[in-house]
Amino acid sequence: MPSSPDSAVPDDDAVAAGFLGFAEVALDRTEARLPNIDRDAMAMVLLLHRVASTIVYDLESRVHRPAGWSWSAFRLLFALWVAGALDPSRAAELTGMSRAAVSSLAKTLGAARLVERTPDPHDRRSVTLSLSAEGVRRLEATFETHNRREAEWAALLTTEELAVLNRVLTRLVTAAQDEDWISRRS
Structure with missing residues (x-):
């Protein structure tokens, strides 16, 4: 009942x-x-x-x-790996995190020697974030495992279903970028 x-x-x-x-x-x-x-x-x-x-x-x-890291840490490491050195505001935008979260996470990943924080040459109040050599090595090794797991998830669909899903999701995210009524981090 x-x-x-x-x-x-x-x-x-x-x-x-x-x-x-x-x-x-x-x-x-x-x-x-x-x-x-x-x-x-x-x-x-x-x-x-x-x-x-x-x-x-x-x-x-x-x-x-x-x-040895969280999903949020992976998102930041991956963004730095893809985009290269970033200021914390841009890293926050690319990861969908707040600037405060990125700054806190960058300190933690810096202590683990995965991220380097260097003074911004244009703004002494800010820093530039980049992966250390160890950060690159560990991210690349871990990403291979990550991608194998992604492939296992993708294998739950047929090749055609996966292609359709990727097209639909791309369409949704592309359309959303043009809408001013959608709240997003920037």
Whole structure:
């Protein structure tokens, strides 16, 4: 018997569904309680979030924690590896983190000798972040493991499904860049 929305008793169907399966229960229950919702839009956001969270957790627990860093640290290391030396504001923009988070993380990764912080020649109040030689070595070694795990995830789809998914996600992110109503870090 379904519980009311205000019930303190857990709903067995919702609990049994688990993290990923909960999405279908959430869609059904929300539509039943709020019949005017856009179910497809809700499904897109809910499923994207749940799949992304699951993949991030998997990569962090299977690849990055064993390498000695967090998912956030990987994002910063990867951005520096791809883009080269960056000021903390640009690193924050490219990683989707706050500038304060990047600064804190850069100090931690600096203490681990993975990131170098050098004074910015144009602004003595700021620094430039770059990977150390050890940071490059460790990031590249870890990224090979990371990419093998990505390939395992991608193998859950057919070649055609993967191509369609990549096109759709690219379309969504490209369209979102042109919309001024979307909040984003900058």
